[in-house]
Amino acid sequence: MGVYDLPAVIDHVLEETGLEQLTYLGFSMGTTVFWVMLSERPEYADKVRVMAALGPVAFTQHVQGPLKVMAPFVNMIETSLNMLGRYEMLSFGRIMDQVTSVFCNEKAFTAAICHNLLFLIAGPNPDRLNKKYLPVLLAHTPAGTSVRTVTHYLQLVRSGAFGQYDFGRMSNLAHYGSFTPPHYDLSHVTVPVGLFWSSADWLAAPQDVARLQSLLPNVVLSLEVQDDDFSHLDFVWASDAKELVYTHVLAFLRGYH
Template sequence: MTNLVQFAGLILLSLAPASLGTSPHPLANKSTPQIIAYYRYPVEVHQVTTEDGYILELHRIPHGIKEPQTSRHPRPPILLQHCLLCSSAEFVMNTPDKALAYLLADSGYDVWMGNVRGNTYSKNHVSLSPSQKEFWQFSWAEMGYYDLPAIIDYVLNTTQAEDLYYVGFSMGTTIFWAMMNDRPEYNQKVHVMVGLGPVAYVGNAKGPLARASSQVDLIERVAKFFGKYEFLSFGFLMDKFLSFACDERVFTSALCRNMLFQMTGSNRKQLNEEFLPVFLTNTPAGTSVLTVTHYLQEIRSGNFQKYDYGEKLNIQNYNSKYPPKYNLSKVVVPVALFSSENDWLAAPKDVEHLRLELPNVVYHRVVEDPMFTHLDFVWAKDADELVYKYVLGFLKFF
């Protein structure tokens, strides 16, 4: 199957330029820093090492293009944290008048974008290689315990700020709740938290992940048997293939649209087809198999809990037959939630469950578009009007 996809990609690469007369979107196959530089925003690349040795890459837009770098006006730092199988690119894959990172930079914020262990930008370690099984022995629980605290500390140390604003999307919210459970002292380092498509409980999720949850034990055994520990990290050839196949001027773009709809729900009206090649050459950005199976376990159990290794290893790791549940009452920082009725991954019932358990939800907005899906929070054509203007208003109020 892999060889067939590669062969099809080579054919398409050889034919597409002649048939289209032009290249695909100029940002297809570009990295996050390259995308930012394309729009002439200042960009910095930083690296931070976690307590357990993972080297994470951070991307920064220190100021907007409307404000000179020499300005003495203080810019509060804000950290944007991406979703499952995503990267920092999710916040810059649109024009500057619509993408969240640029809007925040032009509104006076010092914008930082994190990348968790195992994605495109964070596949280095002080002693391990991604070719080793040991490198991939983590789920989002470790991202909450190690990655997010390391990122927050680095941003605060670099900016000399007392605290920062935080915007998490999907898994970016999951690891935030997990961090506050394990390291509640970080409540003092976050001024306010914004959750887009917030995910803790996923028992009412729909789509392929929900259907796969009943087979999570089999998936874990098969992955272990075949020695597969990394999940969905596309290489150069596949990215090139997608940049042409998903171009809005090519008939195969319909397949790309349908692939997205199958994963996250359908909202054709909000699909930004012009940027489709950019989306799909940056996403999926890869993660560990355990990160995905951790979510599958939670869909099956209906609980928000740590990784279930099985009775024997649970006793070894947790001194209990069962994985401990996360305590959301420890998240005392002010929280704003943005959810939608057509979100397959952050389903309304699960978001309400989360809202009721968080002790300091100060704002909750349901997106007005009834068809708004999970990925629309970062990919929708009108996310600026439907979501971001309210995010900016909330942040300004606080």
């Protein structure tokens, strides 16, 4: 995604608009692929004027919840799924969309189960989510991804590093010329970066954000959300995200236009 997909998107936007630079705003994995892109293709720094990172994820050593529990078993998970011929996960399809529309309706007694499943992944904060939107949200979340995307994240949780995919010692030697995967070079992220983070974020933990900040060469803003209960998904779903986050993001971006 960082080496091929994101550069292709940027090139397409610039070609269609006739501009030389664009503004980049990423959330969660949308920040991860940005760090990867500039690490592996640093020439793209010239095409981005400024980057706003919401719930920024690079290092994942201090994550909480299911990812932390699953990380020690990452090799077993991938091997088992590959043996079953499954290379995609967390994709539910039309049938599950119909199921969630019924059982996750705010008037259904089962809505509480759907509600809690979401926050089991990214951190509990039930008061901020408008329950009537649950069927819509769960019809699109999760939307599916490759097994390797998930296992890559789990590898990073287990290793505490921010590096390329670990194929195993001998396969790494063939892919990278070394027994261990190389780390991404964050010194190439020369674009001005604004970090927007929360102390209650299970997936972008404050300790990991601080480590990321220390390695990025051009962090011009690091802003903690002023609410002790603001969790990872609140960046996109919270009813008060505008006041707590978006107004600050827009003010930050206006400084570069």
